Amino acid sequence: MILLDRVTKSYNRKGDALERVSLHVEPKEFVIIVGPSGAGKSTLFKLLTREEKPTSGKIIVGGIDYDKLKDKDVPLLRRKIGVVFQDFKLLLNKTVYENVAFALEIAGIPNDEIKHTVPKVLEVVGLTGKESNYPLELSGGERQRVAIARAIVRQPKILIADEPTGNLDPKHAWDVIKVLEKINRFGTTVLLTTHNQEIVNALRRRVVTIKDGKIVSDRAVGQYKAS
Amino acid sequence: MHSKRSITFERIIKNGFVNFGRNIWLSIAAIAMMSITLTILLFAVVANSTFRHTVSNITSHIDVSFYMKDSVTDTQRGSLIKQLDGLPNVQSVSYISKDQALKTYESQNANNPDLLAAIAETSNPLPASLTIKPRDPTNLQSIKNFLDKPTVVALQSDPTSYSGDRKAAIDKITSATHFFEEAGIVGIIVFIIISMLIIFNTIRMAIFNRRDELVIMRLLGASTAFIRGPFVVETMLYGAAAAAVSLVICASLFKIASSTLQASSLGLLDIGYSNQYFNNHLTLVLLGQLLAGILIGAVSSFIATKRYLKFHR
Numbered sequence: 092m093i094l095l096d097r098v099t100k101s102y103n104r105k106g107d108a109l110e111r112v113s114l115h116v117e118p119k120e121f122v123i124i125v126g127p128s129g130a131g132k133s134t135l136f137k138l139l140t141r142e143e144k145p146t147s148g149k150i151i152v153g154g155i156d157y158d159k160l161k162d163k164d165v166p167l168l169r170r171k172i173g174v175v176f177q178d179f180k181l182l183l184n185k186t187v188y189e190n191v192a193f194a195l196e197i198a199g200i201p202n203d204e205i206k207h208t209v210p211k212v213l214e215v216v217g218l219t220g221k222e223s224n225y226p227l228e229l230s231g232g233e234r235q236r237v238a239i240a241r242a243i244v245r246q247p248k249i250l251i252a253d254e255p256t257g258n259l260d261p262k263h264a265w266d267v268i269k270v271l272e273k274i275n276r277f278g279t280t281v282l283l284t285t286h287n288q289e290i291v292n293a294l295r296r297r298v299v300t301i302k303d304g305k306i307v308s309d310r311a312v313g314q315y316k317a318s
Numbered sequence: 319m320h321s322k323r324s325i326t327f328e329r330i331i332k333n334g335f336v337n338f339g340r341n342i343w344l345s346i347a348a349i350a351m352m353s354i355t356l357t358i359l360l361f362a363v364v365a366n367s368t369f370r371h372t373v374s375n376i377t378s379h380i381d382v383s384f385y386m387k388d389s390v391t392d393t394q395r396g397s398l399i400k401q402l403d404g405l406p407n408v409q410s411v412s413y414i415s416k417d418q419a420l421k422t423y424e425s426q427n428a429n430n431p432d433l434l435a436a437i438a439e440t441s442n443p444l445p446a447s448l449t450i451k452p453r454d455p456t457n458l459q460s461i462k463n464f465l466d467k468p469t470v471v472a473l474q475s476d477p478t479s480y481s482g483d484r485k486a487a488i489d490k491i492t493s494a495t496h497f498f499e500e501a502g503i504v505g506i507i508v509f510i511i512i513s514m515l516i517i518f519n520t521i522r523m524a525i526f527n528r529r530d531e532l533v534i535m536r537l538l539g540a541s542t543a544f545i546r547g548p549f550v551v552e553t554m555l556y557g558a559a560a561a562a563v564s565l566v567i568c569a570s571l572f573k574i575a576s577s578t579l580q581a582s583s584l585g586l587l588d589i590g591y592s593n594q595y596f597n598n599h600l601t602l603v604l605l606g607q608l609l610a611g612i613l614i615g616a617v618s619s620f621i622a623t624k625r626y627l628k629f630h631r
Contacts, residue, residue, distance in 0.1 A: 141630055142537070143630055169538060193535075
């Protein structure tokens with residue numbers, strides 16, 4: 092489902108952000124990527140969403156070879172992957188409902204289908220009743236759940252979440268993680284980056300550890316100790 | 319595929335309108351800036367045409383008089399008029415007989431009994447003349463060249479009106495008006511460029527304020543048209559609104575100016591004519607303003623969104 096083969100990303104003069112990273116994620120897997128700040132988690136994330144291009148190496152996600160991906164097809168790729176950002180990236184002048192519907196609107200989904208789908212997804216993330224609120228009227232956890240609803244409303248095969256709990260208190264963090272697990276049970280491959288030790292250890296999932304731009308460990312049921 | 323496109327088009331328009339409403343303060347600020355700019359531009363256009371009107375008023379009074387000897391026969395006169403009519407720069411030739419010349423002289427000097435008495439002493443001393451109206455008053459020399467031909471000079475009683483001090487004065491007026499006409503056109507062009515820059519910058523600022531939106535939409539996989547479209551629609555609405563506001567401002571200013579100044583003129587600017595020009599060309603002005611506002615708005619937002627629509631770094 093996700094394949095990285097000896098991927099290197101270097102920014103000018105700073106040295107390599109990622110160095111020959113190879114990673115294979117099977118369909119329906121739930122993989123946690125851990126590591127200290129600056130280890131290269133976010134770079135990996137941006138490579139997957141095609142915000143950045145690798146300096147060298149091969150990336151294939153959901154059957155799409157990034158080497159052969161044209162710029163004009165990048166929107167199509169992004170519509171296939173559900174993405175959750177640490178800073179939510181919600182559209183502030185749109186309501187909760189509109190933010191979630193937006194993901195369907197850009198894909199040209201008909202209105203009646205949008206009206207049918209969006210309330211269901213909002214129910215999954217527990218935001219029924221907040222449809223007409225604007226993001227700034229919500230708590231951090233609620234905002235992140237809007238972002239998740241937006242990411243899953245297109246029923247992507249792959250969901251990648253970059254530090255989705257980074258800005259949340261423990262209770263809200265757990266709400267978000269539970270939603271991710273639920274989505275995974277429905278059959279979506281989930282790639283989660285975090286440095287929250289408690290969450291990693293409680294989840295008992297595959298854990299990939301990145302340090303200084305390299306994968307230092309990859310365990311089927313991993314543990315993580317933040318240093 | 320067709321229906322998907324029409325859905326997208328419909329959503330772009332709808333989002334443009336919704337954004338216009340939700341960013342109402344930003345919208346108002348942008349519209350205000352655009353209104354002021356369009357108003358200045360409109361004033362420049364009206365002032366220029368008023369000025370041209372004044373200039374053409376002045377230059378239409380410029381003509382050349384050819385004074386004829388009393389001995390000139392009707393046939394000679396007829397052939398001279400024919401030849402003059404054939405010159406490219408001659409618009410019309412009119413004949414003023416000795417009697418007409420005397421009547422004009424008497425009516426012009428009705429308050430001056432001495433002059434009237436003097437002229438009554440002898441039999442009519444005034445020559446018959448031809449008044450030649452030029453098409454292009456800046457090129458009187460072409461007419462003068464014809465009148466300087468020996469065969470023509472032989473029929474002449476006094477030097478033509480286009481000679482000596484009069485010639486110098488006419489040449490000065492025509493070259494000055496020529497210069498002002500050109501300056502007016504340059505002025506308009508400069509105003510157009512400045513307004514476009516101001517409007518472009520206003521919209522660029524408005525979009526800069528909302529650059530996050532563009533970047534987020536890009537990350538979510540929205541197509542370029544879907545992201546840019548609503549912004550273009552929104553700025554076109556700014557343009558249309560600004561055109562309307564500017565027109566209202568101008569219309570009321572002209573109304574006030576023409577009623578308080580009683581159609582008097584300010585130097586070379588005839589306010590009455592400005593007002594009349596504005597009213598006569600109202601539809602054209604309205605369409606021009608709308609078109610300028612909408613077009614400049616659309617182009618500005620199209621360009622201004624470009625830098626936030628990159629796919630990757």
